[in-house]
Amino acid sequence: xxNKDKAExxxxxxxxxxxxxxxxxxxxxxKKIPKLLPVLPIRGTVIYPTMVIPLLVxxxxxxxxxxxxLEGNRILGLVAQKYPEQEDPAPEDIYSIGVAAxxxxxxxxxxxxxxxxxxxxxxxxxxxxxAMEPWFVASIHPLSETLRESRRLDALTLxxxxxxxxxxxxxSNLPNELISIIQGISEPGKLADIITSSLNLTLEERxxxxxIIDIGLRLKKLxxxxxxxxxxxxxxxRIQTQIKDEMDKSQKEYFIRxxxxxxxxxLGESDDRTHEIEELSxxxxxxxxxxxxQEAASKELDRLKRMPPAAAEYTVSRTYLDWILELPLNxxxxxxxxxxxxxxxxxxxxxxxxxxxxxxxxxIAVRHxxxxxxxxxxxxxxxxGTGKTSLGKSIARAMNRxxxxxxxxxxxxxxxxxxxxxxxxxxxxxxxxxxIRKAGSNNPVFMLDEVDKIGMDFRGDPASAxxxxxxxxxxxxxxxxxxxxxxxxxxxxxxxxxxxxxxIPPALKDRMEVLKLSGYTLEEKMEIAKIHLIxxxxxxxxxxxxxxxxxxxxxSRIIRDYTLEAGVxxxxxxxxxxxxxxxxxxxxxxxxxxxxxxxxxxxFLGPPKHFSEIKMRTTQPGVxxxxxxxxxxxxxxFIEATRMTGKKQLILTGQLGNVxxxxxxxxxxxxxxxxxxLNIDAxxxxxxxxxxxxxxxAVPKDGPSAGVTIATALVSLLTNKTTKHNIAMTGEITxxxxxxxxxxxxxxxxAAYRADxxxxxxxxxxxxDLEDVPKYVRDKITFIPVKRITDVIENALNN
Numbered sequence: 001x002x003n004k005d006k007a008e009x010x011x012x013x014x015x016x017x018x019x020x021x022x023x024x025x026x027x028x029x030x031k032k033i034p035k036l037l038p039v040l041p042i043r044g045t046v047i048y049p050t051m052v053i054p055l056l057v058x059x060x061x062x063x064x065x066x067x068x069x070l071e072g073n074r075i076l077g078l079v080a081q082k083y084p085e086q087e088d089p090a091p092e093d094i095y096s097i098g099v100a101a102x103x104x105x106x107x108x109x110x111x112x113x114x115x116x117x118x119x120x121x122x123x124x125x126x127x128x129x130x131a132m133e134p135w136f137v138a139s140i141h142p143l144s145e146t147l148r149e150s151r152r153l154d155a156l157t158l159x160x161x162x163x164x165x166x167x168x169x170x171x172s173n174l175p176n177e178l179i180s181i182i183q184g185i186s187e188p189g190k191l192a193d194i195i196t197s198s199l200n201l202t203l204e205e206r207x208x209x210x211x212i213i214d215i216g217l218r219l220k221k222l223x224x225x226x227x228x229x230x231x232x233x234x235x236x237x238r239i240q241t242q243i244k245d246e247m248d249k250s251q252k253e254y255f256i257r258x259x260x261x262x263x264x265x266x267l268g269e270s271d272d273r274t275h276e277i278e279e280l281s282x283x284x285x286x287x288x289x290x291x292x293x294q295e296a297a298s299k300e301l302d303r304l305k306r307m308p309p310a311a312a313e314y315t316v317s318r319t320y321l322d323w324i325l326e327l328p329l330n331x332x333x334x335x336x337x338x339x340x341x342x343x344x345x346x347x348x349x350x351x352x353x354x355x356x357x358x359x360x361x362x363x364i365a366v367r368h369x370x371x372x373x374x375x376x377x378x379x380x381x382x383x384x385g386t387g388k389t390s391l392g393k394s395i396a397r398a399m400n401r402x403x404x405x406x407x408x409x410x411x412x413x414x415x416x417x418x419x420x421x422x423x424x425x426x427x428x429x430x431x432x433x434x435x436i437r438k439a440g441s442n443n444p445v446f447m448l449d450e451v452d453k454i455g456m457d458f459r460g461d462p463a464s465a466x467x468x469x470x471x472x473x474x475x476x477x478x479x480x481x482x483x484x485x486x487x488x489x490x491x492x493x494x495x496x497x498x499x500x501x502x503x504i505p506p507a508l509k510d511r512m513e514v515l516k517l518s519g520y521t522l523e524e525k526m527e528i529a530k531i532h533l534i535x536x537x538x539x540x541x542x543x544x545x546x547x548x549x550x551x552x553x554x555x556s557r558i559i560r561d562y563t564l565e566a567g568v569x570x571x572x573x574x575x576x577x578x579x580x581x582x583x584x585x586x587x588x589x590x591x592x593x594x595x596x597x598x599x600x601x602x603x604f605l606g607p608p609k610h611f612s613e614i615k616m617r618t619t620q621p622g623v624x625x626x627x628x629x630x631x632x633x634x635x636x637x638f639i640e641a642t643r644m645t646g647k648k649q650l651i652l653t654g655q656l657g658n659v660x661x662x663x664x665x666x667x668x669x670x671x672x673x674x675x676x677x678l679n680i681d682a683x684x685x686x687x688x689x690x691x692x693x694x695x696x697x698a699v700p701k702d703g704p705s706a707g708v709t710i711a712t713a714l715v716s717l718l719t720n721k722t723t724k725h726n727i728a729m730t731g732e733i734t735x736x737x738x739x740x741x742x743x744x745x746x747x748x749x750x751a752a753y754r755a756d757x758x759x760x761x762x763x764x765x766x767x768x769d770l771e772d773v774p775k776y777v778r779d780k781i782t783f784i785p786v787k788r789i790t791d792v793i794e795n796a797l798n799n
Contacts, residue, residue, distance in 0.1 A: 026142055028122045032073070033100045038065050039077040039126065039136040041094050043084040046206035048193035049099055051120045058113040059087070065135040066106065066114050074103040077124060077140060080207055091136070096126045097143065097211045123210065145189050147215045156219045157188050163226040164195050170233045174198060189215045192222050199229060254308050277305055283325050290329060293485045297324050316422060323429060324483065327436065332443045332491065335399050337368040342398040349394035350387055351528045356380070356515050360395055374472040379451070379496045379509075382517030383630075385567020388497040389449060391517075396445035401493065404439040406431050408462065409450030417465035419482035429482040432469055432489070443491035451508075452498035463505050470494055470511045518746050519566025519634060521753055521777060525559050526552070533572045541579040548582045550575075550596045557598045561608035566634070566747070578604045622717035624796065625728040626709030627751060627760070628701070629744030634751030636728060639694055639706060641713040646689025654694030657702025663733065664692050667711035670737050670789065671718070678793070680718045690714070705742035707733030708761070711789050712796045721797045727784075728752050729761035729792060737789045745769035753777045759784060761792055 025032045040062055047053060057066050069076050079098030081089050105117040123143040131137040147153075161182060168174045178198055185191045196209045205225070212218040284297045304317045336342060339361050346357045363376055380388040389405065396403035408431075411417075419430035428434070435446060454463045468474045475489035496512060498504060520528065534550055563570040581604050582594050596604070622641040627634060650668055652661050668690065675682045692710060694701055708731040716723050730748055732740040741763045750773075752760050762770075764785040770778060786792050 028100070028142060031075070031102065031121055033075055033121065033124075033142070034073070035140060036130060037075065037077045037100065037124075037138060037140050038069055039079055039094075039098075039129075039138045039140075040065065041081045041089050041136070042078055043081050044203065046080045046203065046210050047078050047099050047101065047118075047120050048197055048210060049120045049122050050190055050193065051197060052104070052117065053120075054115060054117050056109075056113060056115050058111075061135050063112065063114055066103070066116060070103060070106060075121075076101060076103070077126070077138060078118070078120070079126065080203065084203070091129045091132070094126075094136075095207055095211075097207075098124060098126070099210075100124045100140070100142070123213070143213055145213055145215055147188065150216075153188065153216055153219070156216070156223060157191065160191070160195065160219060160223055160226060163223070163230065164198075167226060167230050167233065170230065170237065173200075188219060192218045195226070196222060199225060201225065253310060277301070280304070280321055280325075284321075287325055288330055289324070290486075293324055293329065296483075296485045297321060300324075316427075320422065320482075323433075323437070324485070327433070327483075327487070328440055328442050329487075331441050333401050333441045335364070335367060335401065335443075337364055339364050339368075345398035346394055349397070350391060351531060352520070352524050353387070353391065353517065356391065356517070359513075359515060360398065364399065374476075374490045377470045377472065377494045377496075377512045379498060379504075379512035379514045380517055381498050381501055381514055383519055383566035384499060385565060385569030386517040386519065387567070388517060389447065392445060392447040392495045392497075395493075395495070399445065399493075402439040402441045402444040403447070404435040404444050405447040405449055406435055407449040408466075409453035410455055411462045412455035413459040414462050414465045415459065415481065417462050417469065419480040421481045422484075427482055429480050430465075432478070433480045433483065433487065436487075436489075436492070442488065443493070445493045445495060448494065448496045450498070451496040452500055452503045463508050467507055467511065470496070470508065516746075518772075519750050519754075520568060521750055521774065522556065522559055523776065524774075525568055525571060526555050528568050529555050529559075529571060529575065533568060533575055537572065537575045537579045541576070541583045543579060543583060543586070546593055547586050548579065548594045548596070550578075551598070554596045554598050554601060557601055558605070561610055562601070562605055564610045566750075574605055619722065619725075621720050621722050622713055624709045624713040624716060624723045625757070626706045627728050627730040627748035628703070628705070629747050634744065634747035634749070636751055636755050636757070637694055637696075637701070637706070637709075639692065639709045639713045641690065641692050641710075641717045643684075643688050643690050643717060645687060647687075648685055649689040651689060651691040652693075653691070654696070655700045656694060657700065659704050660694075660702050660706055663704050663707040664710050666735055667707055667714060667733055670711065670733065670735055671714050673735075674737065675718075677790075678715060678719070680715070684718055690717075703742075704732040704740075705730045705744075707731060708739055708786075708789060708792050712792055715793050716797060719797070721799055723796050724759070724798060726757055727759040727761065727796055728755075728757045729796060731761070731763040731766075731786070731792070733789055739763045739786050739789060739792065741765040746772040749773045749777055749781060753781060758782060759795075761786055761795055763787075 024035050026035065027033070040057070042055065057063055065076070077098055078101050080095050082093050082095060083089070086093055099120040100122055101118040101120045103116050104119050107115045109115055123145075124140045125143055127139040127141060129136055129138045164182060165179050168176060168178055182191060182194060185194060192209070192215065196206065201209075209218060209221060212221060280301055284294070284301065287297075289297060300317050300321055304314065304321070307314045307317065342364050343357065343361050346360065350357075359378070366373055380391065382388060392405065393403050408416075415430065417430045417432060419433060420427035429437075432446075436442065436444070439446070448466070451466075454466075456463065468478060469489060472490060475492075477486040478489045479486055501509060501514065529550075530552075534555075538544060538548060558574050559571060562574050565571070578596060585594065624639050626637050626639055628637050629635075650665065652664055656664075668685075671678065671680065672685060675684065692713070694706075708729050711733055712723060712729065715721075730742055730745075732742055734740065745762065745766050746769065749760060749770075758780060759782045761784045764787050767783075767785050770783060784795050786795070
């Protein structure tokens with residue numbers, strides 16, 4: 001509960017500010033106290049009657065008030081603030097019950113503050129504040145204590161004296177003189193106030209004790225507080241005794257162990273610890289460590305010798321030595337340097353991917369000529385399911401190297417890469433060093449998966465930590481925070497994977513050689529299913545060709561009607577589903593071989609999930625087919641345009657990004673400027689609204705490559721001519737009608753091929769990119785290069 005909440009629960013109430021011209025006095029212990037009294041708010045303490053206590057007054061208005069009071073009767077009111085941190089409290093921020101006090105002495109300090117000695121006289125209650133400037137002046141009345149004599153009260157008083165004596169004897173913070181002081185106090189109320197002022201209470205508890213007028217109730221409350229303080233003190237003493245006993249026990253064990261060691265030395269024997277130290281020393285000698293690692297290990301072993309096994313640092317040092325000694329600093333595997341053998345293994349494991357295979361074989365050839373060359377840093381970029389991770393395993397097998405993979409997707413802590421310093425409890429090396437240790441050699445194929453999904457937060461930037469790991473010029477002296485010795489990573493072949501390049505920081509991207517994996521065509525998927533997926537799924541489900549076979553047309557139908565992807569992950573899932581159903585039939589007694597034909601797919605996989613909508617969507621004017629590049633490969637998209645009566649508004653829907661919106665604006669502006677030459681009414685936009693929509697509205701879309709498609713859809717709408725159903729297009733448009741080159745041509749062409757589109761319009765300056773498109777795709781698709789948007793319209797529209 002905060003101070004403010006506690007203050008609101010206090011019995012004090014807000015007092016109104018009121019002006020009064022009357023003034024009278026009341027007498028307490030022979031001292032006349034005005035009923036209209038200056039009030040000094042005090043911070044962090046509560047003062048009780050009869051107390052003589054020094055106060056430091058530093059607030060300017062409070063200093064002025066004290067100086068004024070010293071000219072008169074030296075009487076003032078002292079009331080505690082509810083919130084000690086407030087510099088200028090209002091009446092509602094001050095408790096209503098305090099004490100009247102007399103200034104006994106005043107000393108002026110060098111910084112203009114005043115140190116005053118005050119003597120509290122009696123309890124008072126503020127009725128109202130008559131003035132607030134230059135200081136508080138309040139109407140007050142005295143609070144008379146009530147006392148009902150009884151044997152119970154006498155017993156309570158006696159018990160409080162005994163409890164307080166016990167507390168003083170237990171606590172080192174309370175002087176023994178307090179026992180003598182309370183022995184000379186016979187008044188129960190005064191006794192309660194003196195003891196309360198000596199206890200370690202909160203401000204709210206002190207104020208509550210001040211506000212209790214009934215002495216019997218005050219003594220009961222004090223009795224409860226004393227019992228609480230004694231319990232706390234006893235608990236603290238028990239903890240202290242326990243710690244001391246444990247320390248004494250530890251020291252005793254240390255001396256006994258030292259004596260045992262001396263005796264064992266005389267007898268020519270050795271204990272387990274001595275044997276452990278000797279074993280570690282021998283391991284360090286046999287490990288043939290590099291100079292800095294040898295020095296660090298020897299230094300840590302010396303520390304370990306001087307430590308008792310029960311020490312907390314003993315385990316930390318022992319673990320550190322285990323890490324250094326188990327790292328494969330000088331353990332390497334022999335690379336396979338026969339290029340034909342490597343090529344054969346790569347072809348066995350993966351269909352296609354010729355450029356990547358060629359790059360690996362070239363690396364092996366260079367290693368054959370220059371054995372000490374540094375490992376390459378490769379980055380495989382492509383849609384999910386295209387074989388990036390499995391390709392890393394295949395490379396390791398082809399080169400006869402160990403393989404280790406870690407996923408860095410979602411990693412936000414730099415220490416995941418560089419390790420934690422040993423000052424932290426449970427510290428460990430980073431995942432790079434851990435991976436090297438698990439691999440068991442200093443030259444594995446090390447894969448960093450999902451490098452485009454690395455995060456960053458207050459704990460550091462893991463991508464920046466990877467700059468050293470993935471730089472061949474620096475990683476020969478990689479420093480892990482835990483090991484604190486240099487480790488040579490230059491022999492490691494690092495391979496990273498990503499779905500898209502854009503999120504990767506430029507500095508990190510610059511250190512890697514990017515190799516792109518595009519999506520697979522229908523023919524490639526059928527070969528992959530035939531060579532790899534079907535045999536693997538048969539084996540995983542305990543089946544053989546005598547139980548299940550797939551007709552070629554059935555595999556083609558699965559690819560076309562049940563999967564729509566660049567990779568083959570969903571294709572493998574569908575094959576797995578058929579294998580599971582067949583396994584059940586075999587267990588239930590089926591003897592005949594199950595041959596999967598297209599007609600049986602509905603039984604195993606249900607109705608088709610994907611349909612070709614191209615012909616249906618392009619039967620009306622205002623629709624054009626575009627090509628897009630996504631993180632999951634290429635895709636086709638339909639762009640629809642319609643016109644209605646309105647006020648010259650361009651409406652864009654389908655979760656379009658800013659660049660795509662600007663492309664639509666540019667296309668409309670070009671068409672308006674060229675309306676006459678395009679046989680479109682010049683005033684078509686004057687009393688109309690145009691709405692452009694890109695379906696699949698839940699999917700965000702952006703980029704400039706849809707510019708020509710938007711322009712074609714608008715011309716189709718405004719001329720009332722449909723577009724050809726078997727033609728798709730891509731390209732950026734300018735206000736002058738030029739068609740600019742775009743990226744992702746290979747992926748877009750593969751998407752068109754998968755969708756049975758056989759004509760593709762591309763910018764003329766993208767013709768050189770067709771070299772990356774597989775030859776059988778180039779043979780099936782007619783590519784139409786264009787320079788101007790008018791060329792696009794001539795080729796795309798019917799009639």
